[in-house]
Amino acid sequence: MSEQIQDIHLRNRMQRKQWQDFLVDRGIEVFADQEIDVIDDTIGLFDENGQLVGTGSIAGDVIKYIAVCNQGAEAGSRFNTVVSELVSRLAQQGVFHIMVFTKPQYTTSFEHVGFTKLADSDQGVLLEKGDPNIQKYLAAIPxxxxxxxxxxxxxxxxxxxxxxxxxxxxxxxxxxxxxxxxxxxxxxxxxxxxxxxxxxxxxxxxxxxxxxxxxxxxxxxxxxxxxxxxxxxxxxxxxxxxxxxxxxxxxxxxxxxxxxxxxxxxxxxxxxxxxxxxxxxxxxxxxxxxxxxxxxxxxxxxxxxxxxxxxxxxxxxxxxxxxxxxxxxxxxxxxxxxxxxxxxxxxxxx
Amino acid sequence: MEIKKTALAGTLESSDVQVMLSQGTNGIQFDLDSDVAKQYGTAIKATVTSVLNAYGIDNADVKIVDKGALDMVIKARTIAAVQRALDIVDEPNWEVL
Known part of the structure; x- marks a missing residue:
């Protein structure tokens, strides 16, 4: 495993372009300011040739812009690596409750790494992971x-x-x-x-x-x-x-x-x-x-x-x-x- | 021992396990995600429980995402999570290790 996680700096024009192209190729095409401005951290997964093969971002307690290329890798392994890194980084900041909003077809991938679906529509789904979860939130209400x-x-x-x-x-x-x-x-x-x-x-x-x-x-x-x-x-x-x-x-x-x-x-x-x-x-x-x-x-x-x-x-x-x-x-x-x-x-x- | 602070150890990568411990009030409560939960669910929980017991933890919410970790990996990750949750990372508990 010589694949490496590195920070991506979206303010850096070259890195931003590489990141954006990678996402566009994977069907994510919206880069509106209100989506980008709230991002705290973006990571990239790079293969042995320095090629970007996965990315994910953190915005508060939400993770977003998660995409991977599965070519040349075991199915799901890069996805798990990216999510794992995001979860660990949030834990280091003391954030143990994470939410993700994504396309309905990725529900299972997130469920496989410990997320639970809270709600969905035709366009998108909301999942959460960690503690305190919605059951704990509700349990505290009289x-x-x-x-x-x-x-x-x-x-x-x-x-x-x-x-x-x-x-x-x-x-x-x-x-x-x-x-x-x-x-x-x-x-x-x-x-x-x-x-x-x-x-x-x-x-x-x-x-x-x-x-x-x-x-x-x-x-x-x-x-x-x-x-x-x-x-x-x-x-x-x-x-x-x-x-x-x-x-x-x-x-x-x-x-x-x-x-x-x-x-x-x-x-x-x-x-x-x-x-x-x-x-x-x-x-x-x-x-x-x-x-x-x-x-x-x-x-x-x-x-x-x-x-x-x-x-x-x-x-x-x-x-x-x-x-x-x-x-x-x-x-x-x-x-x-x-x-x-x-x-x-x-x-x-x- | 009471868990004061939520802690996480491990990754979601193949052959690893991610263990999250948080404050509980009702004994040790498990939330286990594993492709082999049917075959090894009980064994995974037993391993985690024995580590928690060794540290004297009676109440905890434990969230486990298992990616096919071996027993010793589960034990190691649980120990790391406990040491973080109890804020004793610098004082390894040799009797447990």
């Missing part, structure tokens, strides 16, 4: 009696507004228990822990509401890697379908959630597509209930976007009537820091 009426809401809450509050309140009135999952994504203006804390503070008086961090399983679907899908229309369909099925077959199934509540989406086209995917995928096991957005009067729907806009305009008075007092107090006491974050331009999401 369970309720399946005979009771249980609802679920997933929100980014960036930040928690009176619109979110209205949605939670409505679900809390109509159900015995409501799980509120806060999307785990630190690209948002408000950090995940801040958003979770604000949702908790803003729903404290509702005794049947359980606020849960979405963990690895309720992230922004838009961050699902889609480097293996060439058509942009298919990408949104794949991302939303995968997200919906993950929720249905794992989260709702385990926590006995019978109804998922959504806010109507008058502004964002992609969120609207997402809502459509949920309506298509979740029933009949999980009903979907769309609650019209709460308005301020004069047709001005409350959105987290408008709160962030007001914050970035320095127009903090505009915020007060859009958010619960708990969120308002947080914003006032962290105004400088939040403005600094906006300056840094890391605003994202809703």
């Amino acid at each position: 369970k309720k009696d399946p005979d009771e009426k249980i609802a679920g809401i997933v929100m980014n809450a960036n930040p928690f507004t009176l619109g979110h509050r209205y949605l939670v309140e409505t679900a809390a009135k109509e159900n015995d228990w409501v799980y509120v999952f806060v999307v785990n994504q630190d690209a948002s203006l408000f950090k995940t822990e801040e958003r979770v804390a604000l949702v908790q503070a803003g729903t404290k008086d509702l005794e049947n509401v359980i606020v849960v961090n979405g963990g690895s399983y309720m992230v922004s679907y838009a961050t699902f890697p889609a480097y293996f899908i060439s058509s942009p229309d298919a990408v949104v369909d794949y991302q939303t379908t995968l997200d919906a099925r993950l929720f249905k077959y794992w989260i709702a199934e385990d926590l006995h959630i019978q109804t998922r509540y959504l806010g109507s989406e008058p502004y964002s086209h992609t969120t609207d597509l997402y809502n459509q995917a949920l309506q298509r995928e979740l029933p009949p096991e999980v009903a979907v209930k769309i609650i019209p957005r709460k308005e301020l009067g004069s047709g001005d729907a409350i959105s987290a976007t408008s709160v962030r806009q007001a914050l970035s305009d320095g127009d903090i008075n505009k915020i007060e009537n859009r958010v619960p007092i708990t969120t308002y107090q947080f914003i006032v006491s962290h105004q400088e820091e939040l403005e600094a974050r906006i300056q840094k331009g890391n605003e994202n999401g809703d």
Whole structure:
């Protein structure tokens, strides 16, 4: 075995070209910035002639752009070498939970190296490996009696507004228990822990509401890697379908959630597509209930976007009537820091 | 002994085994992936269990991806994983070795 693993530096033009050509030859043709920019590490497997015969990349806890040439090697051995190296590198960084998004035909290859399938669509499949896995995530969430009426809401809450509050309140009135999952994504203006804390503070008086961090399983679907899908229309369909099925077959199934509540989406086209995917995928096991957005009067729907806009305009008075007092107090006491974050331009999401 | 920190040892290459140990609460729980699980599953688990017992570990989640490793390889990888999980990489346990 004289095949060697080496780092590939994508900033180096020659290495990037060699890497990209290798992937294109293997049917991976998408090299969009949002896919490439998040990559932390890329490795190459080179044969005795210095020829690239395999590659894989790490982006956070996700591995992607995995491709091998099986010519002149035992089937699967190069694939295993590449995945093995990626897994070991992540372990050295203390990351023991790994996810992969790939084409459905590679499901078995990944299952052979210890991955478990979580959800799939026609276009792509999501698998995970390691610890803590989805069973451990679910085991840590308090369970309720399946005979009771249980609802679920997933929100980014960036930040928690009176619109979110209205949605939670409505679900809390109509159900015995409501799980509120806060999307785990630190690209948002408000950090995940801040958003979770604000949702908790803003729903404290509702005794049947359980606020849960979405963990690895309720992230922004838009961050699902889609480097293996060439058509942009298919990408949104794949991302939303995968997200919906993950929720249905794992989260709702385990926590006995019978109804998922959504806010109507008058502004964002992609969120609207997402809502459509949920309506298509979740029933009949999980009903979907769309609650019209709460308005301020004069047709001005409350959105987290408008709160962030007001914050970035320095127009903090505009915020007060859009958010619960708990969120308002947080914003006032962290105004400088939040403005600094906006300056840094890391605003994202809703 | 309690496992405080998740640890990994071994690779996914042919004739090797990858062992991941993490904190458990309910005895030693196995999650075994192997093409020869039917024939050797029990033997693989017994080897890993005996190493864990030698270190006094009663509770652990063990994830094994076996690629046809021999018994001594399984033992060696498990020892490495345990030493990492217990943060005692610099203090080999001679009685186990």
